[in-house]
Amino acid sequence: MNEMPRADALDKTTGRALYTADVRLPGMLHAKVLRSAVPHGLLRRIDATRARAMPGVHAVLTRDEIAPGTVPFYGYFIKDQPIVALDRVRYEGDILAAVAAETEWQAAAACAAIGVEIEPLPPVATIEAALAPGAPELFPDPPIGMVPHYGEGASATARPQPNVCFEFRYRMGDASVFAACDHVFEDAFRFSRMHHLHLEPFVSVADCSRDRIEIWSSCQNPFPLRKEIARMFRVPENRITVHVPYIGGGFGAKNNCKTEPIAVRLSQMTGRPVRFCLTMEEGFLTNTQHAAVLRLRTGVMADGTLVARQAEVLLDAGAYSDASPLVAEKAGYRAPGPYRWQHVDSVCRCVMTNTAPAGPFRGFGGTQAAWASESQIDMIARRLGIDPLEMRLRNALSLGEPYMPGESGIDSDLGLGLRLVADRIGWRSTNRQPNRGLGIALGFKDGGGVNKPAQARVKVSTSGDIFLQCGTVEIGQGVKTALTTIVAEIMGAPAHRVAVAPINTDSVPFDQGTNASSGIAVMGQAVAQAARRVRQQVVEFAAEMLNVSPSDVSLDDWHALHGAERVPLAPLVMRHFGGTGFEFSADGFFKAKHDPRAPLETPCVFWEIGWAAVEVEVDRETGRVTIPRLVVSGDAGRALHKAACRGQDEGAAIMGLGQALFERMVYDGTTLLNGEALEYRAPLAEDLPAEFLSITQEQGHGPGPFGAKGMGEGAMLPIAAAVANAIEDAVGVRITELPITPERVLTALHAKQESAA
């Protein structure tokens, strides 16, 4: 059976879908900003006198125009990023001033007329430079911040040392077990930095011309944005409305404050709506993935049994903390991988450098962790002469086995997925071609966010039209379709009777944000509860009207079924409530329960797994790696829309393949060299593997409605390690730094030849 098209199919294939970039308001002004060309320095003077007199200019925002009594800093755990530079600049691209003018061109021209004097300070470009003794400090005075409460084994410290804004640590078991290991292996890995490259730019429109702040934003987290704007501008939250139309991709970047504080302040200053839309080039300077250095020390028995692991992960947080502390929690917590350990000691530090701020990126620390962990598991297997697939099967956690003490059980059969992708790639095949090799890897992350509540409302009109109101945004993942499916199935209604309400923070129930693959496993549970409750109301109403027992009534397309009777509901509603009718309405709620034993406050809601098997071909003359075959698989628990699930796995896998082979932000010191579309190489259709198979498993163990789980990040996690593992299988060299460029492969091949000679 062909499934229905996605709920957003018509909007998005006709050009009718409205995005924030398309929002136009009467009298709207346009904002542009002046950015620092100096990576690190003291802002001695900033003078906008000339800029203010330029044609079309309505306002210039510098540190001198910050309203008294407001708090000009934003961030997650640590409020360290200023709206515009105050006393210091911290990266090339740091915002010095902003202009609102009639046109973008006029705003840009005025920016160029702002006088700036910066006294340069020595910059730190890399993790190593930032941690060196005597390194220049980005924040000599610690910014305001907090450390969350953790459960058993987990802890964190704010600013444990200069240029480290946050350190997360997780410990389990006794380190003495290392002494009993047959082997202890230490390996180090480097992870490169990508930009999200969402096609819709960072953009918002703010209107403060009336008695409230109204914001349209391409933002994944409308309610946290509202809270942050309220805190910064000292405005009550019920005087702020955030609208989120369709979002043209985010991949983690569009979290909390980005363009919004400047748009709001300029709108306050001018009394006019202000649109602030970044260019793609500015996007590269606004949020990125975390580059990382990872060291693993792993103790094993001779038969391949894993015993103990120490992990040290250093994340390059860039110039401002953004969500780095949250990413550090996850990178540190996920570093062991989904295996059975007697002892774990993991630490992750966020290191500040004078480069673009890093933040959430699909995989959220799990990608960095999986790159190192799944590479090392393979290296150990090969050193011990054990088949890498067998090594994983022997140590992988079983279905239902807790990840760590106090955690929830793993809700996918890891071995089932491993065998599935291994079979499809022909793992056992003896027909091996020269310079070709096979690799396998197992990606995993705790999904659904930490201690995250979700609320939803379902309403049904007299005529049986169903409204779904919830704060999860449609960013491309297909959440409107999936949540619609849940409501329709519970209500016994065709999917086209359900419409998802536009997101407006005054009219949809509170939500913490669209992140952590939480749409189905977290919000989906709240939506299902709301739908079941409203269904119960309707059933009880119909039973009363028909004078029968509710247990004998069921619903089908806005008819009450009772025995052989099929009674239309609309006339019953009007008979009881009058001709204008009524709306049945119910709310749903879900949150994982607190548990003091759970390392991260609550046991993980679900486990997001990505399996990959790949065949590579290595050109020994050029070092170029090509991908004849790639097999990826995720576990949707139950797929609420099969094509949407497939799209999530395939998109994630190709993003991972780009990271594995070529995609990266290239820095020369603190200067980004390829921060624009042409020179930043992201995957195109021509980069597709010759054969690319994705398999959506439906193992049925998810906590969401009908056994569903979250999707969208898992299939990215194993790709890079699977490729590196296949390269070792093909030509016997191990690449430990991403991306796996021809140069790195060739260097490794030459080194191997020399050591053999």
Added chain:
Amino acid sequence: MTSLRLTFRLNGAAVSREVPTSAVLAELLREEFGCLGVKLACSRAVCGACTVLLDGAPVASCATFAFRAEGAEVTTIEGVPEDDPVRRAFAEHSAFQCGYCTPGMILLAKALLARNPQPTREEIVAWMSSGLCRCTGYQMIVEAVEIAGRAGAAA
């Protein structure tokens, strides 16, 4: 600022506008004609989100002067009918996610099928590689073009 009067056909209708000589086609289509399906992403003729058809040929409207439209037939996504086989294939095969590249991808595919109604998979991959999609991983887009090609052949 020097201006000139442009007369061209937009999605089948004759239109005329006074525009600055420096006007860019994408801005003209979005701001003057309300064709908001013309998406701007890289604004450097790299990503293809702003692709429109100029006398049937795909162009990056973000980097095309508006005066190039003089006397031409301009097709944007707004000019693609709901029953168009390419549009339907993208919609029914879920060959989109966030949707920002989708108008450009659909127009790019239409230009391919107009030239080559039965392209091979390799031809589709090569042609569609002038558009950037960050969401789908491309395979479902390639399949949608194959489906549309078969639908065209059957029609």
